[in-house]
Amino acid sequence: MSHLVSTLHLYNIANVKRVVADLSLCNTHSQVLAFTGPSELADCLKDVNVMVIPAGVPRKHSMTRNTVNSTVPIAAQVLTKKGVYDPKKLFGVTTLDVVRANTFVSQKKKLKHIIVDVPVIGGHAGVTILPIFSKTKPSASLTDEEFQELTVSDSECWN
Structure with a gap:
């Protein structure tokens, strides 16, 4: 909904088209685009200023809610290996x-x-x-x- 967001890229390993369709209905000027699967990941990340990893996986019985605690360090490791890690640009939001x-x-x-x-x-x-x-x-x-x-x-x- 922010006027600072002009384009929103959604990526998932499975189909995100339904979520994109729903978000496209928001009263905003932002364009929402869907990217699915490993072959579309590079296109999804091209020219992106902010990346949000919601890690929205429904929990099964006995699973804990530990996604942000896990995904932020994993993302830091991946970005470090690629030589593009900037601690001022990676954070978890709850x-x-x-x-x-x-x-x-x-x-x-x-x-x-x-x-x-x-x-x-x-x-x-x-x-x-x-x-x-x-x-x-x-x-x-x-x-x-x-x-x-x-x-x-x-x-x-x-x-």
């Missing part, structure tokens, strides 16, 4: 965890979801997810019970 924290706090405190911002640091797997509730904007004090409900490591909210 937007899903931020969105979840914003939703949970807005529901608990009966605030408009759009105004709530809860910073989240750490990894993207179970106990490595660390929402910083004390820095929530607007300020939202949690009771001990609410805090416990939102921070229990085996809580369904974060899985």
Whole structure:
């Protein structure tokens, strides 16, 4: 949705055309293009300024959510081997965890979801997810019970 994005390339080893079709419906001036399979990877990466690896693989029973913790170091290794690694241009984003924290706090405190911002640091797997509730904007004090409900490591909210 950002006006800074003029073209969005989506790549997957399997077909991404349905996702591209859905994203093309967004109210934006950005062009969305699909790239599938190893033979199209080079074209997908040509002239790209930012690459996002969402690593969206549905978990099977007993699997952990550890994708960002795994894919960022793997990407760093691959880029290093290719001689193009720049640590200022590779980072992991756990937007899903931020969105979840914003939703949970807005529901608990009966605030408009759009105004709530809860910073989240750490990894993207179970106990490595660390929402910083004390820095929530607007300020939202949690009771001990609410805090416990939102921070229990085996809580369904974060899985």
